[in-house]
Amino acid sequence: MTDHSKDLERVFSRRAFIPFVTCGDPDIETTERMVRAMAEAGADLIELGIPFSDPIAEGPVIQGADVRALSSGVTTDDIFDMAERVRADLDVPMLVMTYINPVFVYGSERFMDRCRRAGICAIIVPDMPYEQKQDLQPYCTEYGIRLISMIAPTSEDRISMIASEAEGFLYIVSSMGVTGVRTSFSSNLEDMVSAVRRSTDIPCAVGFGISTPEQARHMTDFADGAIVGSAIVRIVAEHGRDSVPYVADYVRRMREELDRE
Amino acid sequence: MAGDGGRYGEYGGQYVPETLMNAVIELDEAYHRYIRDPEFLRELDDLNHRYTGRPSMLYYADRMTRDLEGAKVYLKREDLNHTGAHKINNVIGQCLLAKRMGKTRVIAETGAGQHGVATATLAAYLGLECEVFMGEHDVERQALNVYRMELLGAKVHPVSSGTGVLKDAVNETLREWTNRVSDTHYVIGTVMGPAPFPEMVCEFQSVIGREVRKQIMEAEGRLPDCLVACVGGGSNAIGLFHEFIGDEGVRMVGCEAGGKGVDTERHAATMTKGSTGIFHGMKSLFCQNEYGQIAPVYSISAGLDYPGIGPEHAYLKAMDRAEYVAVTDDQAVDAFEYLSRTEGIIPAIESAHAIAYARELAPTMSKDDIIVVNLSGRGDKDVAAIARYRGRDIHD
Numbered sequence: 001m002t003d004h005s006k007d008l009e010r011v012f013s014r015r016a017f018i019p020f021v022t023c024g025d026p027d028i029e030t031t032e033r034m035v036r037a038m039a040e041a042g043a044d045l046i047e048l049g050i051p052f053s054d055p056i057a058e059g060p061v062i063q064g065a066d067v068r069a070l071s072s073g074v075t076t077d078d079i080f081d082m083a084e085r086v087r088a089d090l091d092v093p094m095l096v097m098t099y100i101n102p103v104f105v106y107g108s109e110r111f112m113d114r115c116r117r118a119g120i121c122a123i124i125v126p127d128m129p130y131e132q133k134q135d136l137q138p139y140c141t142e143y144g145i146r147l148i149s150m151i152a153p154t155s156e157d158r159i160s161m162i163a164s165e166a167e168g169f170l171y172i173v174s175s176m177g178v179t180g181v182r183t184s185f186s187s188n189l190e191d192m193v194s195a196v197r198r199s200t201d202i203p204c205a206v207g208f209g210i211s212t213p214e215q216a217r218h219m220t221d222f223a224d225g226a227i228v229g230s231a232i233v234r235i236v237a238e239h240g241r242d243s244v245p246y247v248a249d250y251v252r253r254m255r256e257e258l259d260r261e
Numbered sequence: 262m263a264g265d266g267g268r269y270g271e272y273g274g275q276y277v278p279e280t281l282m283n284a285v286i287e288l289d290e291a292y293h294r295y296i297r298d299p300e301f302l303r304e305l306d307d308l309n310h311r312y313t314g315r316p317s318m319l320y321y322a323d324r325m326t327r328d329l330e331g332a333k334v335y336l337k338r339e340d341l342n343h344t345g346a347h348k349i350n351n352v353i354g355q356c357l358l359a360k361r362m363g364k365t366r367v368i369a370e371t372g373a374g375q376h377g378v379a380t381a382t383l384a385a386y387l388g389l390e391c392e393v394f395m396g397e398h399d400v401e402r403q404a405l406n407v408y409r410m411e412l413l414g415a416k417v418h419p420v421s422s423g424t425g426v427l428k429d430a431v432n433e434t435l436r437e438w439t440n441r442v443s444d445t446h447y448v449i450g451t452v453m454g455p456a457p458f459p460e461m462v463c464e465f466q467s468v469i470g471r472e473v474r475k476q477i478m479e480a481e482g483r484l485p486d487c488l489v490a491c492v493g494g495g496s497n498a499i500g501l502f503h504e505f506i507g508d509e510g511v512r513m514v515g516c517e518a519g520g521k522g523v524d525t526e527r528h529a530a531t532m533t534k535g536s537t538g539i540f541h542g543m544k545s546l547f548c549q550n551e552y553g554q555i556a557p558v559y560s561i562s563a564g565l566d567y568p569g570i571g572p573e574h575a576y577l578k579a580m581d582r583a584e585y586v587a588v589t590d591d592q593a594v595d596a597f598e599y600l601s602r603t604e605g606i607i608p609a610i611e612s613a614h615a616i617a618y619a620r621e622l623a624p625t626m627s628k629d630d631i632i633v634v635n636l637s638g639r640g641d642k643d644v645a646a647i648a649r650y651r652g653r654d655i656h657d
């Protein structure tokens with residue numbers, strides 16, 4: 001078995017573009033084609049969303065995707081199987097994003113073991129804050145899965161505590177509220193990243209609300225990567241099974257803007 | 262009392278997005294400071310008395326007792342509180358706390374509408390801005406309470422996401438809290454959510470049990486043999502039980518929503534059918550599938566229609582200190598009508614679940630035994646729905 005725990009080290013060697021996809025929306029076959037297409041179009045790291053019935057950190061766009069995915073009957077096992085197929089012949093780093101309950105009920109150790117076997121290098125759990133991370137950290141460490149920490153606009157005095165123990169990269173939440181396309185971001189975003197840099201030298205990726213190549217470019221002027229979720233999920237919502245070329249084109253345009261001299 | 266990190270054994274905890282962490286920490290500190298502050302406690306007691314009408318009566322249900330030919334049945338009359346249910350006990354505490362913390366806006370979820378009405382009421386009284394999130398299905402079945410909240414100056418947001426009931430209203434209120442947290446307090450309506458909510462709501466509701474202890478000692482000179490209360494999230498039950506946890510001879514029974522039957526897909530029987538999970542800020546028991554997807558639940562009662570339960574209840578069950586039984590829609594509606602006819606008291610359909618179990622239990626006990634049932638709310642809000650259940654087309 002290949003060791004993927006070092007996958008994240010190469011992600012941030014350039015301005016990183018990190019697309020998110022809700023797995024199983026509209027079905028797992030479409031997701032698999034999309035992940036392959038995103039990798040070929042220049043995604044540096046792909047965030048695989050495991051849908052949850054009650055995604056409290058998501059806005060209406062990703063909530064809708066979760067509903068469609070779960071109605072398609074997709075399960076956590078189907079998603080791991082898909083990731084494993086992709087990883088067998090494509091060298092693209094992948095992480096999973098899901099809520100604590102699907103991990104806990106699957107069995108935290110079994111979940112991390114399955115991540116490792118599927119070639120997944122990290123996990124993001126938005127409803128598991130720093131204080132509860134010991135629920136997962138021992139299993140993540142044992143199976144070589146990076147547990148990604150989040151920093152929010154309200155984190156303030158918590159930043160150094162979180163950042164100094166963080167691994168992989170830090171997920172900088174761009175704004176208050178839930179996921180969804182935005183036109184403006186928290187005014188102290190650059191200060192947040194500076195505060196993080198004082199405690200750690202691991203990379204920072206900004207997420208929540210980014211949709212345009214210009215926004216992604218701007219974020220990577222001071223951070224190391226841009227995460228895009230809702231803007232992609234919106235394309236999938238519109239085009240369904242035919243969305244792969246549209247998403248690939250979107251990722252290419254992002255890549256071009258980030259690579260521009 | 263909750264242990265470190267708001268734990269009850271393995272249950273409880275604080276599972277919220279990072280955006281909310283400083284808010285729950287600030288709340289935790291404020292709660293533990295003010296709950297020992299004599300001035301705060303004096304204001305709380307004063308409002309409980311002057312505004313709610315506490316202490317609520319412990320009423321000896323003479324006709325029900327004679328009819329059942331078993332244990333003596335007492336009803337704790339939370340239905341006589343201002344706004345018609347136990348919900349206001351918690352809301353007074355939380356809104357006074359929100360004021361002390363300098364918050365100017367409160368948000369709340371509501372199922373049947375009782376918690377929403379109580380929150381809107383205190384917001385009006387204390388001059389706080391108020392927004393209530395309510396599943397669209399509940400907006401329909403509790404139309405009168407929606408208008409009541411609006412009359413009190415609150416803005417009601419129907420929630421169409423998910424299954425459009427209480428669980429979805431909690432999701433949406435949590436989302437709104439992450440959106441605007443600095444001036445806003447989330448008044449959670451039951452003993453659920455991240456710490457310190459389960460402990461704090463328990464404390465504000467425990468006025469029920471403390472009064473019962475005093476009242477039953479005055480009336481009978483001894484403690485009751487059994488306490489019975491309905492459980493959705495579990496706040497009225499904890500409010501009654503908590504005071505008696507150390508009294509080993511006092512049995513405690515929580516009655517959850519069995520809906521169409523626990524062997525059907527249409528119930529909200531978390532204790533009977535649920536398993537351990539982590540959701541809505543806490544580790545507890547939930548109705549869910551093998552992949553941790555929360556199950557859609559159902560009950561005739563909008564207030565019990567919740568797929569989880571407060572962590573202290575999960576702990577009391579694990580410790581075998583409290584028992585939990587499922588009561589079906591049919592049994593609850595029968596009890597709703599029974600108490601109306603027998604005692605001239607129309608109970609909330611939620612509380613009717615507890616009455617239903619007491620009807621079964623009392624005849625199995627001796628005439629010297631004592632049962633205290635928490636009559637957590639009054640049934641005015643349910644009359645039209647029960648009429649429809651019986652085939653009479655009456656609308657609010």
